[in-house]
Amino acid sequence: MSTQEELPYDVYQDRCPTRLVLDRLADKWALLILDRLKDGPVRFNSLKRDIMRITPKVLSETLRKLERDGLIARAVFATVPVTVEYSLSPLGDTLTDTVSALAHWAERNMDAVLAAQAAYDAAITAAAIPTPGLHRLR
Amino acid sequence: MSTQEELPYDVYQDRCPTRLVLDRLADKWALLILDRLKDGPVRFNSLKRDIMRITPKVLSETLRKLERDGLIARAVFATVPVTVEYSLSPLGDTLTDTVSALAHWAERNMDAVLAAQAAYDAAITAAAIPTPGLHRLR
DNA sequence: AATGGCAGTTACCTCCAGGTAACCAGGTTA
DNA sequence: TAACCTGGTTACCTGGAGGTAACTGCCATT
Known part of the structure; x- marks a missing residue:
């Protein structure tokens, strides 16, 4: 399915710098x-x-990290009061379809996830209260 | 661009259950x-x-969470020694193209990210050591 | 004079994710 | 008999992410 190009990086390797980037991306707020x-x-x-419950501190920190990684750009306008705009960089733009898909997957599949959780918890509870005369595995 | 269907969930809302799922997905190990x-x-x-530096504890915990959310399935085979196979569930399968794209984006764009970091750090350092006679904004 | 919007920063603290390392049982191989 | 395979669990501990809340400075509005 995927074209197997030979890349110098492997995210499965410990000590690969891609792990740091993955860590940045693997962040709810980012x-x-x-x-x-x-x-x-x-x-x-x-x-x-818009991003409810995010604190200014975490927002500021996350924005700075994303800017440092070249994913977003920060533009200051000398209006009064000062205006600061954040936008996707060309690099960040290559990522957003993917990020967007991930962020919204939960919205589209929430019911299935909730059902799976309920089923899982029910099975665990059933196993924890062993039915007499019935041998339960697990 | 996106078909704006009316979904009962909004990941931007605090207290929306999708936030919990996003948190699960926004995890390097997962x-x-x-x-x-x-x-x-x-x-x-x-x-x-294969996943270097993951500890059995974290692997076990993460697998259980993913199983609970219905993303993966756990199958035990009575071989000797016992074999346990983890596989994607149909639900999890709807997610892997996206997850895969995110996990490997870093491999494809690592050089650009490293360059951006270097440029950012250089700019910060330059700002911290003000050139005499030159007024620096920031 | 007080409130509110702009864009953050700072100090402080807490909590738990995730790391370390040992250990479990049962079976096979050297 | 000792080491290694399977698939984990357990106890313990620490660092740092991230939350809370107050505060900055400047200007406009009420």
């Missing part, structure tokens, strides 16, 4: 921010309002 | 495990060997 920037530049406080 | 299962069932110790 995914939501990138998804939110998909449709154009957004200001700090707008992000803060 | 992403690597799902990616590894893409090509068929894999045994516990095989996963442990």
Whole structure:
């Protein structure tokens, strides 16, 4: 399915720098921010309002990390009060379809996940209360 | 771009159950495990060997969470010694292209990220050591 | 004079994810 | 008899991510 090119990096390897990037991407807040920037530049406080429960501290930190990795760009406008816009860089843009798909997969499949959790928990509970005369494995 | 269906869930909302699922998916180890299962069932110790630096504890915990969410299936075979195979569930299968793309994006774009980091750090260092006679904004 | 919007920063603290390392049982091989 | 395979579990501990809440400075509005 995938074209097996020979890349110098392997995310399965310990000590591979890609692990650090994966760690950055494997972050709830980073995914939501990138998804939110998909449709154009957004200001700090707008992000803060849209991504509910994110704190200014975490938002600021996450934005800086994403900027450092070259995924987003920060633009300051000398308006009054000052305006700061965050937008996807060309590099970040190569990522957003994927990020977006991941971030919204849960919305599309939440019911299936909830059902699976309920089934799993029911099975565990059933196993924890052994029915007399019935030998339970697991 | 995206078909705007009306879904009962919104991952931007605090208190939405999708946030919990996003948190599960936004995990380095979970992403690597799902990616590894893409090509068929894999045994516990095989996963442990392939995903370097993962500890049996974290592997076991992550597998259980993914199983609870219905993303993977656990099959025990009464061989000797016992064989346990983990595989993608149909639900998990709907996710792997996305997960795989995310996990391997870093491999394809690592050089760009490293360059961006170097540029960012250089700019910060330059700003921290102000050139005399030159007024630096930031 | 007080409140609110802008874009953050700072100090403080807590909690638990995840690491370390040993250990379990049962069976096979050297 | 000792080591190694299978698939994990357990106890213990620490670092640092991330939460809380207050605060900055500047300006406009009420």
